Amino acid sequence: MRSIRSVLNRVHHPAILAAGLVLAAAIPIEMCVYSSQNLLSWSTIRISLLVAVLCAMLGVAPTWTACLLFAISGYALLWLFSPLTTIMIAALTSIAVLSFVRPSLGAASALVAFAALVVSNTQNNLTASNIVGMTVMCLCPLSLGLGLNLLLAQRQATAALRQQLDREHTARHLHDTISNDLAYMILRIDQASHDDLPDDRDQYQRQLDNLRAIAETALDHTHQVIRQLEHDDEADDRNRAVQQDDDGTGKKVKRQQKRLEGIIQTQRQWLTSLGFQGDDILGTFDYPLTDDILDLLEGLINELYANIAKHADPDAWYAVTISFDQQHVIISASDALKNSAAQLGLGSGLERYQTVVESMSGTLAIATDDGNWSVDITIPLLSSDDK
Template sequence: MSKYWQKVKKRKSYCVASALCLVLICLELVFYPLDTYNGVGIVSSILYATALMTMPFHPLPSALMLLANNVLWSIVPIGVFDVSDYAGVWYALVVLGVTGGTWVAIGGTSVLCIAFYINAFPQEGRLTLGMISLSFFYAFFCLLGLSIRWHTQSLKAKAQQDALRRENDYQAERLKLLHQLHDSLAGDLSYAVMRCRRFAAIAADNPIQASDIHEIEIIVAKALDNLRNDVLTPVRESLQIDSINHLAVTRKDTDNVNASVQRFMQRLNSIGMKGSAYIDEQIPPLSSETRILIDNILIELANNIIKHSNRQSYAMNIRSNKDSNIEIFVSNTYHPRTSPEGQTKHGMGLQLLKQTVEKHGGHVGINCEDGEWAVSITLRT
């Protein structure tokens, strides 16, 4: 029972409308007592009142019942003297539009108009203004119900979009914090790997000490890969946010490609590497999304160079090809202990980068030959 009352509380407007129609019935009975109606009219009036009373509980079935009652006694060739049901019919048409949908409301209104003309036209012998006016009212209340339905649906859709946007913002903030933690730890671990390589070079005359340092380097490098593989990627997948959205919240949008290149060079130069960068002046105007993607690409490439290079030299070239796509080429000499096979089996960072680039229609190529590690990336603009 409480379930029905919960429905009634949510449908206060239905209760008010049904109550008004029932009040009109009572007022009509004051002026026209029951003995003025015939048996068929009393049955029709009872069905009409029943439909009004059940409308707050079961709107659509009650509205269909009320309209069916009107249609039935309109087309049956029997004199029916019952209470006036105009207000109830208009109310039912609104309910039909709100709860039944477009085609149900249009179909119900059409059947109602056809039944009305079947009943009224033989009596009048012609199309009268009253018949047209009543048809207009039927159509008006049907459209009123549909407009209420469409407005309600638009409000629900907007509320769902707002809720989804808030959820995405919350997830993006979580991912932003995760990236900040990852960048901090990855930077420290990368620095530890570099220090191990430096001490290994210093301790080259002591095989035992050099071996221990190399073992520490391997452990730290593995920890760095595990951080990306076991922490960042699972959380990224659980949040289910597009990679470009990740970039938008974790990397500041650069004003132009030059700013990204300058940061790339500063990072490598700060660890003693020497290199050059060339940027084609014919690069077309880029969207904010593409600039963010390029910025993230250069950051990830710098991370891999710091991890695997021998800190000697690097080169970078960014240009526009004949299809107006962006081509990025980065190369560096790699660490002697890292074999070409190990370089081609790139880490988790480059795998994520490769997935992101390919998702946006680009291509990533990786090559390691004659002591030089090279990455070529093509981005569609």
């Protein structure tokens, strides 16, 4: 049982294995037909059985097995003059397999096959039609193998790009949620360590509850990331399609508005607990946002408030404004940098978002002037009806 599993684990190309097994079964069947008519020699029978074994092994080790199959089946065709049609198909299959797994070997085998056919037919009248036929016979499996190789390479490149984009999205999500939640906790702990212990037990309990709420949020964001990594893309696409069909436009807009308001309210509460005061303005929109725009907007909101908490002066006023028109989301944020902002550094969160926004033909401009910091962001958008 273990040996069978070991062999199955080595099968990298199930389609090649299936084609090889079909050939391996077809060769003995054709041999039985010709043997009943006494048309096969013992040499042809032994070589044909060896070809059948090699065909059955194509899926396990396609490179060296295809090379042996090409050499032995070519020998059977050219020097034994085997009448078996399946032997010729096996020879052409070996060229196709080599062209798929190793294009250089496939091209070399096709050239060798063409040269061998020309040499074997020099004794006969070698006409232009014969040359064309031999050329087509060698080019067909070569073209098939090369075409499949290019298709596989394209799919692998697409999968690698998708994996890279998923990793970048996950890294950005981790930075915007869990790392920012932990940064809030550090700031709250630092604030509590510099302040005197409160005499009021209720006030002390409120501080602990606040820290616990931040920790629970970080844990919830961790679970979200885990679910995102484990989520099936096709199921996610189906769920989104069903959701868009079932929900009316007005309900979806209200749900998205409430979702953004909840994020801003949570961030405002955290800033208030750190001693910040400012304006938080979220405009309204009368059309549903696409899922990509909504995810990007949520991440930007979390990142902007996290930057305020880490780099802004709590004694200065901050402002965050989010407005919408028919074609854009417009975000503005401003605050005053604290003296120790340089120690924490501005990080790479907004730099990553700048790359994403600019790739969507949007803008993200950061300005600092005499200790004042501001950012202006414009994100082009389409409603889900226009998508």
